[in-house]
Amino acid sequence: MSAATGTPPDYITPAVRAIIGAEAPPLEAHHPVEASEARRFHQALMDDAPRYWDPAAASRYGGPVAPIGFPVHAMRRAEDEADPLDAMQQGEYDGVDRRLRPGLPEVQVPLKRLMNGGYEYELFRYARPGERIRVRSRYADIYQRNGRTGPIVFVVIEDDYETEHGERLLRSTNTIILR
């Protein structure tokens, strides 16, 4: 709340409004889905279904697959890409990375707590080892609500995951909360 007027500041400035609808160029995963990467993922999920490694159990999918939510976590750092941990050592870094997807502009809102509000997934099919995953991201909406603790900014991001041949895998709608 601003002490002078009692009205909360409006963080949806023209600059913020201008990036609603912004789309990132398609981003391709650094490498095709690897069998061992799928293994680490299903083990982290405590999901031991053999469809992830046993061709017989995976026959209904045409061979072993990566867990259904895998594409969302498949974009990895290339060998020659800057170390993201280095960015945290910069003096001006306040602990919040407001560039919410590679290739999308920063959401310039001076709120310091960033939370992942959740996901909605629309699922088309499993990714398979050997396929290269591609994502197209866009800011679907950015809006403010004023809660008891002050303004809260919601950033809604749509991520469309597909193979390098354009076959759809998953659409994620992710809500990021800044407060």
Place this chain on the structure above:
Amino acid sequence: MLKVETREPEERFFEDFSEGQELPTVTKGPMMVGDQVRWAGACDNYESEFHHDEYVAKAQGLPGIILSGPLMASLLMTTVMQWMGRGARLVRFFDQNRGSTMPRDLAHLQGRIRRTYEEAGKAFVELECWITNQRGEITTPGSALVELPRRGR
């Protein structure tokens, strides 16, 4: 070497589910920092210090290390697939990170069938799912839509 039994979920059919039916609770935990570290490694994502450094977490106003929301959501999605059986096709999944899961918390994964219906010759089950902790607080409410095979077809 000790081995765990690995198998596909049971075979289930549309006819096995009815509105209001409670699904068997699956309990994970007590959750550990190791669960979070393993998830960070699986995703190659180490950029949120509050997920592994208690000092940073507290400095940011959190009560301590919290486990990743997407990890908890992924555990819930895995459980939905196990409830619905090996022939199920997950069509939609939704989750909300409402409360934190911290190291030493239990995660009770629960579900209930909301609706069963047929559309364009296909059979669907809609369910509510959620995670509660040992204090009974719902940390992760969610829902799912699943297409299921019909028995004998």
